[in-house]
Amino acid sequence: MWKLALSIISIMFLAQPAMAGTGGDAALLASAREYFQPLPDKPVFKADNPTNPAKIALGKALYFDTRLSSSNVFSCNSCHNLALGGADNSEFSIGHKWQKGGRNAPTVFNAALHIAQFWDGRAEDVEQQAGMPVLNPVEMNSSQDLVLERLKTIPGYVEMFAKAFPGQNPSLTYENVAKAIGAFERTLLTPSRFDAFLKGKTGALTKEEKDGLELFIESNCVICHNGPAVGGQAFQKFGLVKKPEFLTDNGRFDVTKNESDRFVFKVPSLRNIELTYPYFNNGQTWDLAEAVKIMGAHQLGIDFNDKEATSIVTFLKALTGEKPKIDLPNLPPAGNTTSHPLTE
Amino acid sequence: MWKLALSIISIMFLAQPAMAGTGGDAALLASAREYFQPLPDKPVFKADNPTNPAKIALGKALYFDTRLSSSNVFSCNSCHNLALGGADNSEFSIGHKWQKGGRNAPTVFNAALHIAQFWDGRAEDVEQQAGMPVLNPVEMNSSQDLVLERLKTIPGYVEMFAKAFPGQNPSLTYENVAKAIGAFERTLLTPSRFDAFLKGKTGALTKEEKDGLELFIESNCVICHNGPAVGGQAFQKFGLVKKPEFLTDNGRFDVTKNESDRFVFKVPSLRNIELTYPYFNNGQTWDLAEAVKIMGAHQLGIDFNDKEATSIVTFLKALTGEKPKIDLPNLPPAGNTTSHPLTE
Numbered sequence: 001m002w003k004l005a006l007s008i009i010s011i012m013f014l015a016q017p018a019m020a021g022t023g024g025d026a027a028l029l030a031s032a033r034e035y036f037q038p039l040p041d042k043p044v045f046k047a048d049n050p051t052n053p054a055k056i057a058l059g060k061a062l063y064f065d066t067r068l069s070s071s072n073v074f075s076c077n078s079c080h081n082l083a084l085g086g087a088d089n090s091e092f093s094i095g096h097k098w099q100k101g102g103r104n105a106p107t108v109f110n111a112a113l114h115i116a117q118f119w120d121g122r123a124e125d126v127e128q129q130a131g132m133p134v135l136n137p138v139e140m141n142s143s144q145d146l147v148l149e150r151l152k153t154i155p156g157y158v159e160m161f162a163k164a165f166p167g168q169n170p171s172l173t174y175e176n177v178a179k180a181i182g183a184f185e186r187t188l189l190t191p192s193r194f195d196a197f198l199k200g201k202t203g204a205l206t207k208e209e210k211d212g213l214e215l216f217i218e219s220n221c222v223i224c225h226n227g228p229a230v231g232g233q234a235f236q237k238f239g240l241v242k243k244p245e246f247l248t249d250n251g252r253f254d255v256t257k258n259e260s261d262r263f264v265f266k267v268p269s270l271r272n273i274e275l276t277y278p279y280f281n282n283g284q285t286w287d288l289a290e291a292v293k294i295m296g297a298h299q300l301g302i303d304f305n306d307k308e309a310t311s312i313v314t315f316l317k318a319l320t321g322e323k324p325k326i327d328l329p330n331l332p333p334a335g336n337t338t339s340h341p342l343t344e
Numbered sequence: 345m346w347k348l349a350l351s352i353i354s355i356m357f358l359a360q361p362a363m364a365g366t367g368g369d370a371a372l373l374a375s376a377r378e379y380f381q382p383l384p385d386k387p388v389f390k391a392d393n394p395t396n397p398a399k400i401a402l403g404k405a406l407y408f409d410t411r412l413s414s415s416n417v418f419s420c421n422s423c424h425n426l427a428l429g430g431a432d433n434s435e436f437s438i439g440h441k442w443q444k445g446g447r448n449a450p451t452v453f454n455a456a457l458h459i460a461q462f463w464d465g466r467a468e469d470v471e472q473q474a475g476m477p478v479l480n481p482v483e484m485n486s487s488q489d490l491v492l493e494r495l496k497t498i499p500g501y502v503e504m505f506a507k508a509f510p511g512q513n514p515s516l517t518y519e520n521v522a523k524a525i526g527a528f529e530r531t532l533l534t535p536s537r538f539d540a541f542l543k544g545k546t547g548a549l550t551k552e553e554k555d556g557l558e559l560f561i562e563s564n565c566v567i568c569h570n571g572p573a574v575g576g577q578a579f580q581k582f583g584l585v586k587k588p589e590f591l592t593d594n595g596r597f598d599v600t601k602n603e604s605d606r607f608v609f610k611v612p613s614l615r616n617i618e619l620t621y622p623y624f625n626n627g628q629t630w631d632l633a634e635a636v637k638i639m640g641a642h643q644l645g646i647d648f649n650d651k652e653a654t655s656i657v658t659f660l661k662a663l664t665g666e667k668p669k670i671d672l673p674n675l676p677p678a679g680n681t682t683s684h685p686l687t688e
Contacts, residue, residue, distance in 0.1 A: 064427050073422075073438045083408050083675045090685045094417045098442040100687070275677050278684075286684065326672040331427045333619050340622075340630065341434045343444070 025202035028210055031217055035226040038195040039110065039271075039321075043186040049127055049179045051186075054163035059184025061160065061329040062177060067150050069140035071096060072341035076130070076181065079139070080108040082326050085275025086188065091283030096141035097344075103249065104283040107276045109323065110269055112186040114232030119281050120252045121235060121266045127182030131174060144174040149339055151177070156332020190272055190321025194230075197318075205318055212315025215308060220300055229269035230319060237264050238281070241301040244294065246284050274320045288313050369546035372558055379566040380574060382539040383454065383615075383665075387530040393471055393523045395530075398507035403528025405504065405673040406521060411494050413484035415440060416685035420474070420525065423483070424452040426670050429619025430532065435627030440485035441688075447593065448627040451620045453667065454613055456530040458576030463625050464596045465579060465610045471526030475518060488518040493683055495521070500676020534616055534665025538574075541662075549662055556659025559652060564644055573613035574663060581608050582625070585645040588638065590628050618664045632657050 045051045062068060063076045079093040079101075080086050086107035092100040103119050111117065117129035133139040134147060151157045152172055164180055165171035196204035205213065216222065227233040238247055243263065252261040265281055278284065279291040289309040296302040296309075304312070389395045406412060407420045423437040423445075424430050430451035436444040447463050452470075455461065461473035477483040478491060495501045496516055508524055509515035540548035549557065560566065571577040582591055587607065596605040609625055622628065623635040633653040640646040640653075648656070 066425070066428075066432070071438060072432065072434055078417075081410070083672050084410075085677070088410070088416065089678065090416055090687075094415060094687060098687075277678065286678075287680065323674060328427050328670040328672055330667060333429070334433065334621065334630075336631065343434075343438060343442075 025210070028214055028217075029197070029200065029202055032198060032213060035217065035222040036194075036198055036230060037228040038198045039113075039189050039191050039228050043189060044112070045183060045186055046125065046127060049183055051183045052164065052166075054160065055165070055180050055183045056187060057329070058157075058160045058164040059180035059182070060326070061157075061331055062181050063184055064329050065331055067154075067334075067338075068134050068142060068147055068177075069096070070142045070146060070342040073343075074140050076108075076133070079105040079133070082108070082188070082323070085109065085272045086111075087276045089277060091278055093139070095139040096137065099138045101138055103281050104278065106268060107272055108185055109188050109190045109321070110229045110271050111232070112182070112188070113227070113229040114266065114269065115234065116266055119249075119265045119268075120255045122255045125182065126185040127179050129178075130181035130185065131178035134177075146339065146342075147177060148172065148174060150334075153335040153338040154332050155335055160332070188324060190323050192271070192319050192321035194318050195321075205315075208311070208314045209318040210315075212311040212313070213318075215311050216315050219296065219302055219304075219308075219312075221295070221312070224267040224299070225270050230271055231267045231269040234267050235261075235264050236267050236299075238298070239263055240299045242298045244284075244298050246280075246282065249281050251281070270316055271319045272321060274317045288316065292316075369554070372554055372561075373541070373544065373546055375561055376542060376557060379561065379570040380538075380542055381572040382542045383457075383533050383535050383572050387533060388456070389527060389530055390469065390471060393527055395527045396508065396510075398504065399509070399524050399527045400531060401673070402501075402504045402508040403524035403526070404670070405501075405675055406525050407528055408673050409675055411498075411678075411682075412478050412486060412491055412521075413440070414486045414490060414686040417687075418484050420452075420477070423449040423477070426452070426532070426667070429453065429616045430455075431620045433621060435622055437483070439483040440481065443482045445482055447625050448622065450612060451616055452529055453532050453534045453665070454573045454615050455576070456526075456532070457571070457573040458610065458613065459578065460610060463593075463609045463612075464599045466599045469526065470529045471523050473522075474525035474529065475522035478521075490683065490686075491521060492516065492518060494678075497679040497682040498676050499679055504676070532668060534667055536615070536663050536665035538662050539665075549659075552655070552658045553662045554659075556655040556657070556662075559655050560659050563640065563646055563648075563652075563656075565639070565656070568611040568643070569614050574615055575611045575613040578611050579605075579608050580611050580643075582642070583607055584643045586642045588628075588642050590624075590626065593625050595625070614660055615663045616665060618661045632660065636660075 066072045066075045068075060074095065079088045081088055086109035087105045091104060092102065093105045095101060106119065112126045115121070117123035117126060123129035123132060134142050135144065158172060161172040161176060165176050168176070193204040224234060224236050225231040235252055238244065238251065247263060250262050252264040253259070255261070273288065277288065278286040279288065285291050285294065289306070292309045292312045293304050296304040410416045410419045412419060418439065423432045425432055430453035431449045435448060436446065437449045439445060450463065456470045459465070461467035461470060467473035467476060478486050479488065502516060505516040505520060509520050537548040568578060568580050569575040579596055582588065582595065591607060594606050596608040597603070599605070617632065621632065622630040623632065629635050629638065633650070636653045636656045637648050640648040
């Protein structure tokens with residue numbers, strides 16, 4: 001009789017999705033390792049964009065240089081702000097002449113680990129991505145010619161490109177602008193306590209965080225949010241179970257024109273998700289627990305209650321990592337003929 | 345006969361304004377010390393705004409925090425960019441909803457040493473200045489209430505203010521926002537080779553720079569551009585000898601309504617002038633040699649020729665200083681109730 005009662009109680013607890021961390025640390029670690037990998041200890045560079053300190057320094061300078069925008073108002077850092085969570089904490093970014101972008105700016109931190117760049121994956125990697133907002137009339141509104149004209153007339157940059165791309169002539173090309181920025185972005189990794197956990201230090205996460213991780217795994221969030229960036233590894237339809245009412249963006253369909261890509265987006269990384277509000281492609285909600293519930297309902301068919309959503313959020317906050325230390329670059333002054341800001 | 349010829353040659357050389365550095369290093373140093381002082385070795389703080397490391401750290405965070413603007417687009421650093429020369433290298437800064445300011449943004453480097461802030465001196469010091477662009481509808485378009493609401497709902501800031509202003513309750517006030525930023529700005533000193541020269545190391549300047557300095561002194565530029573900031577010590581009428589045609593700004597008259605203040609501006613500091621183009625209250629010219637000629641003609645009644653203007657520019661470039669190393673701050677994330685960007 002007692003045995004039966006205990007079994008029922010056990011089932012009751014189990015029916016509550018794994019809040020109790022029943023399997024123990026070793027089992028949870030083994031389970032987590034099936035889905036996740038720690039961040040690489042060192043930045044991983046591209047074979048065709050090998051790095052050197054001069055290239056990273058150049059990329060950092062360009063990342064912060066407002067002269068890449070036609071108006072001299074915006075730099076990469078305007079929308080992907082390294083002093084915040086690598087994004088701008090706005091639904092849609094403000095760009096040239098106060099125009100608004102159409103999708104929420106994703107974080108640059110750990111972005112180099114994704115399978116592709118942008119919500120719709122239209123750029124292959126950070127090197128390809130870096131050159132695109134510069135030319136977008138809604139964002140930095142520049143042109144390759146304008147960027148090259150400005151950089152070539154700034155003596156400090158001419159020297160920096162020569163050092164960053166030794167043996168290349170010309171070294172100051174638009175492709176190399178993007179390559180240098182991409183190389184810098186590859187250094188923007190934010191290891192967190194979750195990495196220590198994955199490496200075997202199970203005490204690196206609190207009991208509550210481990211409960212949240214277990215729920216995150218058992219609820220199948222990991223089907224999409226996996227890998228070293230806890231996301232960024234696949235494309236997925238938004239509204240797999242039920243289309244969110246707020247969803248009007250066709251996503252990857254705009255790129256491929258394949259009907260199967262309608263409402264499909266790159267799965268966002270959940271690293272630093274605590275810092276990268278508001279959430280979803282349109283910045284739909286600023287509340288991480290609400291975002292978890294929206295995901296549960298629309299992707300998994302699970303209606304997370306408040307306690308469950310809070311538990312998952314507790315885990316997600318353990319993904320907030322340590323940002324690399326960034327010394328503000330000392331940007332080289334313009335030359336006599338460098339073109340002036342174009343604000344119209 | 346030879347003696348006479350030599351005398352004539354000497355007079356010919358002397359008639360060229362002092363290009364030869366005739367008085368020797370010691371005389372030039374003595375002369376320079378009559379007008380200039382080196383930058384202070386350490387930042388000078390205000391009696392009613394004593395500093396501590398927590399206050400400087402808070403001030404730096406606020407300086408870079410776009411959430412002080414209603415739109416979350418602009419921070420102090422947007423127009424007074426520490427990666428550039430402490431300004432934005434635009435004729436007029438772009439502000440809220442792409443509005444343009446009416447005067448060229450001055451550099452923040454060494455600004456704490458000026459007798460007053462803004463071109464028209466309407467703020468007493470950097471502490472008073474810091475709170476003003478935040479509230480200007482053309483610039484950051486915020487309000488004291490909005491700033492305080494946002495900061496008070498960001499737990500990290502509540503803690504930072506408590507540490508920066510110990511024993512003060514409430515510590516998170518608008519006045520303290522400005523005081524923290526002001527305290528940080530007081531650290532933004534840029535010592536240059538000119539300081540080494542003033543301290544007695546006459547070899548710190550090249551022969552050409554010393555020639556330029558001598559011409560700068562002999563031409564009476566020093567009547568206005570003097571003190572530790574090589575300017576910033578007085579108000580002066582723009583167009584003392586001849587009103588520039590491009591001058592339409594009433595300057596300090598707008599503040600005092602005294603007819604004698606029409607076209608009067610604070611004398612700008614010439615430290616880092618190489619980096620703070622374009623020049624004058626309206627960004628009239630991007631060419632430093634042209635700026636020198638405009639000053640000569642309109643303030644001193646001297647028509648500097650190309651060689652003379654170049655010589656003065658050579659000296660002025662020696663005022664480009666070493667910027668303090670700035671680690672990008674790690675800004676605390678918003679709280680659940682922190683208000684969202686207002687872009688309209």
